[in-house]
Amino acid sequence: MKHGVTQTLYSYWDNLRGARPAPNRSEVDPGEIRGLLGDTFILETNGPKDVRYRLAGTRLCSAHCRELKGRNFLRGWNSKDREALESLIAAITEDAAAAVIGINGHTEHGQILQMEMLLLPLNVPGEGRIRILGSSTPMDKPYWIGLHPILNQSISSLRLIWPDERPYFVDGPAKVNPLVPRFTVEGMPMQAQPLPQGAERKVGHLTVYAGGKS
DSSP states (O other): OOSHHHHHHHHHHHHHHTTSSSOBGGGOOGGGGGGGGGGEEEEEESSTTOEEEEEEOHHHHHHHTSOOTTSBTTTTSOHHHHHHHHHHHHHHHHHOOEEEEEEEEEOTTSOEEEEEEEEEEEEETTTEEEEEEEEEEESSOOTTTTTSOOOEEEEEEEEEEOTTSSOGGGGSSSOBOSSSTTSBSTTOOTTTSOOOTTOEEEETTEEEEOOOOO
């Protein structure tokens, strides 16, 4: 996590959840993160392919030059990136993972806005982890931000984080790894032999880095 907004939001979420996989949506108090609200959002999920903005901060909407509430989160990505995001959404909602994603926002003039996105699971009692708390923050603030809308986005890097150092899906019966569907969990000593900090591997056209909070 490189940006202060990402680090602060992650720490807030981590403190809220305590020993649970995720905090409840009702526990998120906007007043406690008021300085971050312009860059934050909440997603509503009805499966990994149906993900929409339920709320979106003013700075985030300004960068896109449109209101994002109600819009499809998966809109504006190429097919490979959309497939990767669908896998991430499944890992977040089903297995309580967190994700940090490097993003390039592209305008019609060929300008590129580098951003860091954070996705964190939220629980709704009786319904499960169907909400996602997130932030999307520019690494720089070029003069044209808010003037030329971001029309599409691409992933430059991603990091899947298991806050408790062990994926929850490992404790259940062997099933498909949500990040790399063609690999199964069975026989993977994920806790005993974690990737060293900073290690990386390729997942399709993307680079996945070993987890960690920094």
